[in-house]
Each structure stands twice: as structure tokens, then as C-alpha cells.
Amino acid sequence: MIPAEIIIRKRNGHELSAQEIGFFIEGFTRNTIPDYQMAALAMAIFFRGMTPAETATLVRCMMESGETYDLDDLGLPLVDKHSTGGVGDKISLILAPLAAACGLGVPMVSGRGLGHTGGTLDKLESIPGFRVGLDRDAFREGVRRVGVCMIGQTDSFVPADKKLYALRDVTGTVESIPLITGSILSKKLASGARALVMDVKYGSGAFMDTLEKARALADALEAAGAAMGTPVRCVLSDMGAPLGAAVGNTLEVLESLDLLRGSGPADVRDLTLRLTAEMLVLGRVADSLDEATALATRKLDDGSAMVVFRRMVEYQGGDVSVCDGPTLGWSGPAANGQSRLDLDHIHAGSMSLASGRLVVRAHAHATIAAIDTRAVGMAGIELGAGRLRSDEGIDHGVGILCHVRPGQVVKSGDALFTLIHREGRGVTAAEARLRAALATA
Amino acid sequence: MIPAEIIIRKRNGHELSAQEIGFFIEGFTRNTIPDYQMAALAMAIFFRGMTPAETATLVRCMMESGETYDLDDLGLPLVDKHSTGGVGDKISLILAPLAAACGLGVPMVSGRGLGHTGGTLDKLESIPGFRVGLDRDAFREGVRRVGVCMIGQTDSFVPADKKLYALRDVTGTVESIPLITGSILSKKLASGARALVMDVKYGSGAFMDTLEKARALADALEAAGAAMGTPVRCVLSDMGAPLGAAVGNTLEVLESLDLLRGSGPADVRDLTLRLTAEMLVLGRVADSLDEATALATRKLDDGSAMVVFRRMVEYQGGDVSVCDGPTLGWSGPAANGQSRLDLDHIHAGSMSLASGRLVVRAHAHATIAAIDTRAVGMAGIELGAGRLRSDEGIDHGVGILCHVRPGQVVKSGDALFTLIHREGRGVTAAEARLRAALATA
Numbered sequence: 001m002i003p004a005e006i007i008i009r010k011r012n013g014h015e016l017s018a019q020e021i022g023f024f025i026e027g028f029t030r031n032t033i034p035d036y037q038m039a040a041l042a043m044a045i046f047f048r049g050m051t052p053a054e055t056a057t058l059v060r061c062m063m064e065s066g067e068t069y070d071l072d073d074l075g076l077p078l079v080d081k082h083s084t085g086g087v088g089d090k091i092s093l094i095l096a097p098l099a100a101a102c103g104l105g106v107p108m109v110s111g112r113g114l115g116h117t118g119g120t121l122d123k124l125e126s127i128p129g130f131r132v133g134l135d136r137d138a139f140r141e142g143v144r145r146v147g148v149c150m151i152g153q154t155d156s157f158v159p160a161d162k163k164l165y166a167l168r169d170v171t172g173t174v175e176s177i178p179l180i181t182g183s184i185l186s187k188k189l190a191s192g193a194r195a196l197v198m199d200v201k202y203g204s205g206a207f208m209d210t211l212e213k214a215r216a217l218a219d220a221l222e223a224a225g226a227a228m229g230t231p232v233r234c235v236l237s238d239m240g241a242p243l244g245a246a247v248g249n250t251l252e253v254l255e256s257l258d259l260l261r262g263s264g265p266a267d268v269r270d271l272t273l274r275l276t277a278e279m280l281v282l283g284r285v286a287d288s289l290d291e292a293t294a295l296a297t298r299k300l301d302d303g304s305a306m307v308v309f310r311r312m313v314e315y316q317g318g319d320v321s322v323c324d325g326p327t328l329g330w331s332g333p334a335a336n337g338q339s340r341l342d343l344d345h346i347h348a349g350s351m352s353l354a355s356g357r358l359v360v361r362a363h364a365h366a367t368i369a370a371i372d373t374r375a376v377g378m379a380g381i382e383l384g385a386g387r388l389r390s391d392e393g394i395d396h397g398v399g400i401l402c403h404v405r406p407g408q409v410v411k412s413g414d415a416l417f418t419l420i421h422r423e424g425r426g427v428t429a430a431e432a433r434l435r436a437a438l439a440t441a
Numbered sequence: 442m443i444p445a446e447i448i449i450r451k452r453n454g455h456e457l458s459a460q461e462i463g464f465f466i467e468g469f470t471r472n473t474i475p476d477y478q479m480a481a482l483a484m485a486i487f488f489r490g491m492t493p494a495e496t497a498t499l500v501r502c503m504m505e506s507g508e509t510y511d512l513d514d515l516g517l518p519l520v521d522k523h524s525t526g527g528v529g530d531k532i533s534l535i536l537a538p539l540a541a542a543c544g545l546g547v548p549m550v551s552g553r554g555l556g557h558t559g560g561t562l563d564k565l566e567s568i569p570g571f572r573v574g575l576d577r578d579a580f581r582e583g584v585r586r587v588g589v590c591m592i593g594q595t596d597s598f599v600p601a602d603k604k605l606y607a608l609r610d611v612t613g614t615v616e617s618i619p620l621i622t623g624s625i626l627s628k629k630l631a632s633g634a635r636a637l638v639m640d641v642k643y644g645s646g647a648f649m650d651t652l653e654k655a656r657a658l659a660d661a662l663e664a665a666g667a668a669m670g671t672p673v674r675c676v677l678s679d680m681g682a683p684l685g686a687a688v689g690n691t692l693e694v695l696e697s698l699d700l701l702r703g704s705g706p707a708d709v710r711d712l713t714l715r716l717t718a719e720m721l722v723l724g725r726v727a728d729s730l731d732e733a734t735a736l737a738t739r740k741l742d743d744g745s746a747m748v749v750f751r752r753m754v755e756y757q758g759g760d761v762s763v764c765d766g767p768t769l770g771w772s773g774p775a776a777n778g779q780s781r782l783d784l785d786h787i788h789a790g791s792m793s794l795a796s797g798r799l800v801v802r803a804h805a806h807a808t809i810a811a812i813d814t815r816a817v818g819m820a821g822i823e824l825g826a827g828r829l830r831s832d833e834g835i836d837h838g839v840g841i842l843c844h845v846r847p848g849q850v851v852k853s854g855d856a857l858f859t860l861i862h863r864e865g866r867g868v869t870a871a872e873a874r875l876r877a878a879l880a881t882a
Contacts, residue, residue, distance in 0.1 A: 039480040040481065042481070043485055171477055171480075172448035172485070
């Protein structure tokens with residue numbers, strides 16, 4: 001097969017065969033097809049799209065470009081969750097142990113933060129000693145023993161995605177639904193999951209900024225899953241404000257710990273229960289969403305999820321003392337939004353937390369009409385909590401606490417955000433971004 | 442400026458600024474912008490197109506990527522002609538000396554054959570000793586002394602096009618009108634021409650297979666010329682059959698010599714006069730096309746063009762004896778289609794001509810409805826007359842004589858084609874292609 005002819009076929013709107021897609025992905029992974037041909041094909045796919053069958057083939061070929069994990073013999077219903085990325089999205093830290101506590105096996109291969117969105121690996125590494133670089137056997141043993149294991153990609157894990165993602169980033173081909181689908185599903189299915197719940201976000205903090213685009217991605221993900229015989233269930237969720245109060249790595253672990261203890265912000269609790277319930281139904285642990293929600297609620301509130309979290313931290317070499325005292329300062333039950341945040345009670349234990357505090361206050365009486373959530377994430381980068389390039393380091397101990405939500409009425413002097421900063425680094429730029437992020441009515 | 446952002450702007454349908462286009466082309470030429478980003482931009486341009494202003498900027502940036510020739514101080518009206526490529530297209534060999542005989546300066550930088558189309562340089566090199574690799578000073582001196590000089594590109598001549606053309610060829614981005622326009626005009630204007638006649642071909646032997654596509658390219662070329670302040674005049678011409686009888690390098694030189702002597706096929710003579718007349722008007726040597734046509738006809742028929750051809754061959758180191766005896770066998774005046782081809786009189790002189798002959802004859806009475814002219818060019822490649830890849834060698838002495846035209850009635854046993862082959866090489870494949878190339882009614 002001739003690469004240029006395959007590019008031309010896609011350019012002209014034809015459906016590529018499984019052989020053509022396989023030839024291209026394998027050649028690209030092995031460097032026999034050069035980057036410039038892959039770049040041209042990616043741009044042609046951006047314009048022409050892919051059918052569900054093509055997308056499913058792309059997923060499979062990318063998945064098979066490297067090592068895959070087969071955990072079927074563990075005898076667990078293997079269900080994973082993936083989020084398309086947001087700000088303050090610490091759901092996985094609560095959901096994964098909760099789903100395991102309910103009887104699922106959760107083999108979770110996660111990523112790092114990039115741009116305005118955070119990453120699960122960075123958050124976990126806020127816990128001293130926590131190792132995300134486990135090998136295949138240790139990963140498998142973690143799922144077997146604890147029910148959940150959360151690791152990062154090894155070099156041999158879906159190498160086609162690693163190469164293709166880096167190439168798309170510099171060739172203007174990130175925003176292509178079939179390519180996004182290929183990237184997400186290839187990694188998630190290579191980790192051993194046999195069913196997948198997708199948290200597809202929309203709104204100002206999401207990659208898909210409109211509900212319409214999020215729905216199109218959700219449709220593509222579910223269609224590709226169906227074409228592969230893998231159940232994929234998408235939940236559309238609003239990323240028009242940060243999830244919970246905490247944005248930043250240690251801060252988000254602290255908030256997750258509060259949630260695992262039954263307090264914390266209601267939006268995080270609600271979304272966690274909703275997504276976990278979908279996982280339980282997919283994994284046939286529950287027959288209905290109502291039943292699944294009841295089970296998940298019970299396992300969260302009776303401390304079972306926290307027990308699994310503690311065992312996971314212990315198995316992955318982390319300091320289990322973080323599970324005892326540390327808190328962001330949430331108290332009272334999270335259900336029905338009764339929990340209150342008191343920053344005087346913030347306690348990070350052995351985790352890094354910067355000592356600088358700056359409270360950004362309202363200058364006038366106003367109603368918060370909207371939050372540019374992406375800008376909140378970018379403000380976090382100014383403080384050092386995130387990165388613009390994948391080779392940059394981050395400061396786990398800095399971040400932002402968000403005290404307002406769209407629709408909220410504030411009066412002059414009310415706290416809008418609290419910046420947790422390291423010796424003033426990035427404070428001026430972050431404050432400017434945060435003030436600009438609020439639209440008032 | 443960030444290359445990926447420029448790609449995204451074009452991808453999203455925005456007009457690029459002169460700065461953005463300049464940054465991209467310069468970076469690509471100097472290898473600071475990698476091939477994969479240029480490939481993605483080229484594909485985005487394929488889908489989104491370019492405005493006349495963008496295309497003109499592209500032409501200028503490509504032209505300025507290397508050495509340009511300035512011949513203005515020669516005091517000649519500098520007008521060039523370019524063909525989009527065809528089969529049997531030997532027009533330049535007759536037209537360039539004819540235009541010079543009429544008073545123009547013709548600084549012609551030509552290319553080699555690739556795929557089904559032939560190239561002027563290959564044809565000229567059929568003449569023993571003829572050098573197409575002259576440097577800038579020798580080229581200039583040729584135009585000054587002879588009125589015409591025909592050379593190939595040096596490495597420092599429009600390097601952006603050399604790189605971009607090679608990249609487009611392997612990334613499925615050849616068929617983009619702004620990129621074709623950039624490639625053609627950048628080279629033609631870098632050669633020192635101040636006005637340009639374009640022979641834009643359509644039909645089965647052309648890159649633009651339909652009249653509609655050829656018209657779109659013609660419009661883009663004229664608009665880009667206008668935006669640059671350079672008169673560009675397009676003539677649409679039919680490539681639904683090979684031009685003349687000869688396809689192949691020595692054969693086409695022989696046919697050109699017959700035309701310079703006043704005999705030869707009428708279609709080649711007519712198109713030569715038509716294009717030359719346009720050049721003379723553009724160069725203000727004549728006030729009207731009628732006047733220009735009369736002048737060109739006189740200079741062709743009185744032997745003036747042949748005198749210039751001979752001087753050009755001499756200046757460029759070729760064997761001038763080819764101008765005396767050698768002939769394809771045309772006799773009688775070409776005007777009004779009176780000239781007849783008699784293959785018994787073919788005489789190549791010092792030029793290479795293979796001795797093998799195979800006449801492909803009609804099996805039945807039929808009317809030739811159409812000729813797949815591209816397939817005739819490909820049959821020439823089978824014999825060794827052309828190349829599929831730019832690094833392949835060719836055999837100047839082989840080729841095809843085409844005895845039929847669309848609309849012609851043939852009876853069983855009539856000669857359709859004569860193959861001039863080297864010891865049988867490619868004869869079977871060529872004959873099969875030629876028979877398949879004829880649609881009969």
C-alpha cells in the first residue's frame with residue numbers, strides 16, 4: 001500500500017479499510033511512515049471525519065500498537081471511567097476506590113495535567129511516596145488485591161497514541177472527534193477495562209466548549225465502543241465552573257479525602273455517585289441506576305470507599321497517614337450541599353502545601369453570571385500548579401480555592417477566590433486572570 | 442509566531458497575513474519549521490483554499506526563498522510561457538525561439554518529465570551536447586545574445602518549491618489550486634520574466650481533467666498575477682489527445698524541427714502561434730492578437746525561428762547539425778493540416794533513436810470516440826521514455842507515434858500507434874495500455 005494514496009482516499013471523503021488504517025498506524029508507530037504523512041492524514045481526518053467502523057478500527061490499531069493488559073482471569077467486572085478533562089476534576093480519586101468497594105475491578109491508567117486541565121497522576125503524587133510507575137505485574141496485583149490500581153502509561157503502552165498525540169498538538173489536529181476517540185479509547189481499553197463510563201464535559205472549562213460538540217464526541221465514543229463490542233456509556237457533565245472548591249494537586253487530594261469521609265462539596269459528591277452508578281450497572285453489579293446509586297451512596301457513607309483508598313495508597317507506596325488527619329476544612333454532610341468550608345481548618349499533614357495566602361475579594365455587589373473555568377485553570381498554571389508543556393515541572397502545594405459559582409450573589413468584600421501560593425510566585429498574573437474570569441450581571 | 446496556531450487559523454478558514462505566510466515559508470525552507478507542520482498546513486490549504494492576496498503572497502515568499510534573476514537591464518520585453526503539462530507537448534521548443542525571433546526576451550527555466558507528462562529539459566537533452574545546467578551569468582548572456590535561453594533549476598533557485606513539491610507529492614496535497622499557483626508562478630517569475638502566458642490544459646492528458654478545474658486554476662493564476670502586478674494571461678487548451686504525433690524525447694525534437702521548417706502537425710502549429718501571439722501582445726511587440734499572429738506566422742514561415750533555434754543550440758553547446766537533416770518525416774505545409782507524416786523518411790541524425798518498431802493496428806472498423814491521453818503518456822513510460830520517480834533515468838530514443846485522433850474513423854488493419862522501442866523493452870505493457878486507451882464508438 002502507498003501512504004499518499006491512502007491520504008488521498010481520505011482527503012476525497014472515502015471510507016478507509018481496516019487494512020489501510022492498520023498499515024498507516026503500524027507504519028507510523030514503527031517510523032516507516034514519516035510524521036509528515038501522518039500529519040497530512042490527520043488533517044484530512046479533521047475535515048472528512050471517520051465512520052464508526054473506521055474509528056473502531058483506529059482504536060483497535062492504536063491499542064494494539066503496544067503492550068495491553070489482560071486482567072480477565074481476575075474474575076472481576078472490569079470497568080473504568082475517563083473524563084475528557086476539566087478544572088478541579090478530582091472525581092477519579094473518590095470514584096475509583098468507591099467503585100472497587102462496590103465490587104468492581106478498576107484498572108485505571110491515567111495521565112498528567114496539561115494546559116488548563118489537571119491530571120490524576122499529579123494529584124496522586126501529592127501523597128508522599130505514592131508510586132504511579134508500577135509495571136504490568138504490580139498493576140495486575142494491585143487490581144487483584146485492592147480492587148483498584150491507578151498508574152501512568154509506560155513507554156510500551158499504546159505508543160501510537162504517544163506519537164500521534166504529540167504530532168497532533170503541533171499540527172493543529174487536536175480537535176478531531178475520531179482522533180480524540182482513538183486516543184481515549186485505545187488507552188482505556190488497553191488497560192484491561194471491558195466497559196467504560198465516559199465523563200464528557202462541556203462548558204467554559206472543557207475541551208468541547210458547547211453541549212453540541214460534547215454530544216458529538218459522546219456519540220462517536222459510544223458508536224466506536226459498540227463497533228468494538230465494548231460497552232461505552234457517556235455522561236455529559238457541566239464544566240461551566242470548577243468542580244468543588246479546590247484547584248491544585250494537594251488541595252484536590254484534601255478535598256477528595258473530605259468527600260471520602262462524607263463531607264465536601266455537593267457537586268463533586270453528586271457527579272461521583274452518578275458516574276459510579278453507571279459503572280456499577282455496566283459491570284452488572286447492580287440492575288438499575290437507582291439500585292446502583294443506593295449501593296454507591298452506602299459504600300461512600302459507611303467508609304468502605306475510604307478503606308479501599310487507604311489500601312490503594314498503602315499498596316502503591318504512599319504515606320497512609322494522609323487518610324487520617326488531613327482535610328481541606330469541609331465539615332458537615334456533603335449530601336444536599338450542607339457541607340461548609342472553613343479554611344482555618346485546612347491541614348495537609350505530610351503533603352506539601354505552600355504557606356502564601358491571598359484572598360481575592362469582590363469590589364462591589366454583583367451576581368456572578370458566568371465563570372471562565374478555563375481561565376481558572378490557567379490561573380493555577382501561573383501559580384505553578386499546572387504546566388503548559390509536558391516536560392515542565394509543577395508545584396503540588398499551590399492552587400486556588402474557588403468560593404463562587406454561577407448564579408451566586410456577592411457583596412463588596414466577599415471572598416471570591418483564595419490563592420495558595422509559594423512566596424508570591426505568579427500571584428499578580430493569577431489574580432488578574434481570576435478577576436477577568438468572572439462575568440457579572 | 443507559533444506554527445500550530447497558523448495551521449489552526451487556516452484550518453478554521455481564516456485568511457493568513459503576509460507575515461504568517463512569510464514566517465511559514467521561510468521557516469520551512471530553512472528547516473526551522475518541520476515537514477509535518479508544512480504537510481498539515483498544505484492539507485488545510487487543500488480544504489480551505491487561499492484568497493488571491495494570500496496566493497500572491499505565497500508566490501512572492503516562495504520566489505524570494507532563493508536566488509532570482511533580474512534581466513531588466515537587457516532592454517528586452519521579458520515574457521515567458523508555461524504549460525501545466527501534457528503528452529506530446531513540445532510547444533516550448535518551437536515557441537521560445539519563435540517569440541525571440543519576434544523580438545521578445547524569453548528567459549525559460551523548465552522542468553523534467555514526471556509521470557505521464559514530458560519535460561522540456563529531457564527533450565532538449567536529446568540533442569547531443571545540449572547543456573541545460575547553465576549558471577546565472579551564462580543564462581543572462583544567452584538571453585542577451587540569442588534572445589532565448591532554456592535551462593533547468595539550480596539548487597538555489599526557488600528552494601521552497603523544490604521542498605514543498607516533494608512534500609506535496611507524498612502527502613496527497615498536489616491537487617490544490619493555490620499550491621499549484623504558488624509552485625508555477627514562483628519559478629516563472631524568479632526567472633526574470635515580467636509577463637507570463639499560461640497554457641492551462643484540460644482533458645484526459647492534463648492534471649486538471651475537466652474544463653471547469655482548468656478554468657479555476659486559470660482564474661487563480663491570473664488573480665495572483667494581478668495581485669503581484671505581473672500580467673498573467675491564461676489560454677485554455679485541449680489535452681484530450683496527444684499534441685502532434687510524437688511522444689518521446691528525440692521524436693518530439695524531430696517533430697519540432699519539422700514545424701520550424703514549416704511542415705508538421707497542424708494542432709502543434711496552431712497552438713504555438715496562438716500562445717506566441719499572446720506573448721507578443723503581453724510584451725507590447727504587437728498591439729492586437731491579429732497583428733501578433735501575423736508577425737509570428739511570418740517569422741515561423743520565413744525560417745527566422747529556426748535561425749534562433751540553431752543559435753540557441755549552438756550557444757548551449759548542442760550539435761547544430763540536428764537543425765539540418767533530421768526529420769520525423771513530415772512534409773508539406775503544416776498550415777490547414779496539409780502536412781503528411783511518412784515514417785520511412787524518419788532521420789534522427791546524431792540524436793539517439795531506438796531501432797525497434799511495432800505498429801499497433803486496428804482490429805476492426807471503428808470510430809475513435811476518445812483517447813485516454815494520460816494512458817498514452819504512461820505507455821511511453823513503459824517503453825522508457827519517461828519516469829515515475831524524479832531520480833529515474835530515461836531513454837531519449839524511444840517513444841510513441843500517435844496516428845489517430847478523436848473523431849477519426851479507422852478500418853481493420855489501420856495503424857493506430859507506432860512504438861519506437863529499445864530491444865522490445867516494455868512493448869507488451871505499452872501496447873496493452875495503448876489499446877485500452879482508445880474508446881471506440
